[in-house]
């Protein structure tokens with residue numbers, strides 16, 4: 001995938017890229033006031049504002065639509081910021097381009113729909129606009145990659161992916177809990193693709209914005225998107241998660257910048273030493289898993305002889321409880337152990353069913 005590095009097209013870029021602005025453009029004065037305040041923060045390079053708002057339920061504020069586009073043009077003229085808005089159809093793209101919006105982003109709900117993404121891809125073909133793609137609502141890498149590929153196939157090279165967390169049925173302290181392994185895997189597959197984290201939509205409240213922003217930087221992602229409103233409590237959408245430009249500056253100033261490589265020889269040696277220990281332990285874990293699997297095979301033989309099913313829920317619950325208790329006793333995170341044992345246990349069940357039903 002040919003992708004232009006951010007510093008080739010974002011003037012004055014420093015690491016990390018901060019993209020900030022209100023969830024929604026509400027009025028010309030709100031847009032201009034926010035943009036002028038944000039433009040005094042040097043790392044803020046892109047001004048975001050939603051114009052067409054995809055709302056989960058009807059009767060919520062659905063954005064100012066076309067009326068708001070000239071306000072974004074004024075932001076471009078009056079500040080040093082690039083502008084960005086969400087598009088969900090060819091019509092949105094056409095209107096946004098007419099008003100010189102620099103960055104279009106595809107929202108999480110739209111990324112889930114290949115038809116809509118293809119329509120957007122066809123509409124941006126032959127233009128020089130930048131397109132950022134948010135992860136789909138559901139934790140599926142293929143859908144995210146598919147949308148990125150459709151846009152790239154249309155000849156767009158100014159691109160980035162945005163991690164805004166995923167939607168789960170279970171209640172969580174986050175509105176859209178992050179699943180870092182997914183953007184990390186995306187980075188492995190497309191190393192030249194910049195990744196931006198959207199702490200506002202991950203958190204849903206102001207409380208953890210700083211933590212999530214820091215976590216994104218610690219993962220060496222390229223930027224952060226944060227929602228900012230002059231009067232957050234009265235915002236027409238996403239009021240609970242927006243912060244004033246002044247608070248946004250505090251959050252940005254508090255972020256620690258760590259580098260992926262260090263020039264410090266002592267540190268490099270220490271890290272190398274620790275990594276060798278990790279390698280050794282991981283090899284031991286793999287040997288132990290092999291031993292465990294050998295016993296699983298013996299269990300399968302015994303079950304086959306006695307005509308007993310591979311999966312026995314009672315045993316699974318009991319085993320899981322024992323492992324979680326053991327982890328808690330020695331101070332290991334119990335969710336980590338529970339998730340790990342779910343994987344280990346399902347591999348065991350699969351082994352047993354495969355043995356019971358050998359392929360012809």
Ligand code: PEP
Nearest residue numbers: 023050107108109164201
């Ligand atoms: C937004 O950025 O305002 C937005 C609607 O985000 P998402 O698509 O991540 O829900």
Ligand code: MN
Nearest residue numbers: 023227237238
């Ligand atoms: Mn929002």
